[in-house]
Amino acid sequence: MAEKIKLNKESGFGGAVVIVPPGEGETISFLLLDEKQNAAMFWSMVKTKAEIALSEIEQAERQQGAFGARR
Numbered sequence: 001m002a003e004k005i006k007l008n009k010e011s012g013f014g015g016a017v018v019i020v021p022p023g024e025g026e027t028i029s030f031l032l033l034d035e036k037q038n039a040a041m042f043w044s045m046v047k048t049k050a051e052i053a054l055s056e057i058e059q060a061e062r063q064q065g066a067f068g069a070r071r
Contacts (some may be wrong), residue, residue, distance in 0.1 A: 004031045011035075015042035019049075028053065 001018050014034025028049050033041055058071050 001029055001031065008033055009013055012037065014038065017049075021053075026053070 001016055005013065009033060011033045012035030014037055016029075018027065018029040022058045030045065030049070032045060034041060042069055043062035
């Protein structure tokens with residue numbers, strides 16, 4: 001990610017994030033290029049990515065429960 005930031009710093013840096021969850025979770029990363037450097041846009045994207053990840057976890061847990069995997 002640091003290299004991406006360096007390569008794109010002249011394009012209007014709008015923020016960057018790397019989220020590495022524990023265990024088998026999928027890493028989330030993105031670089032936002034925004035000349036206006038809109039903090040609300042950045043945090044909205046972080047929130048949306050987190051909500052999607054949580055939704056996928058909840059769905060996977062429901063599916064495991066449907067097949068009797070929970071005890």
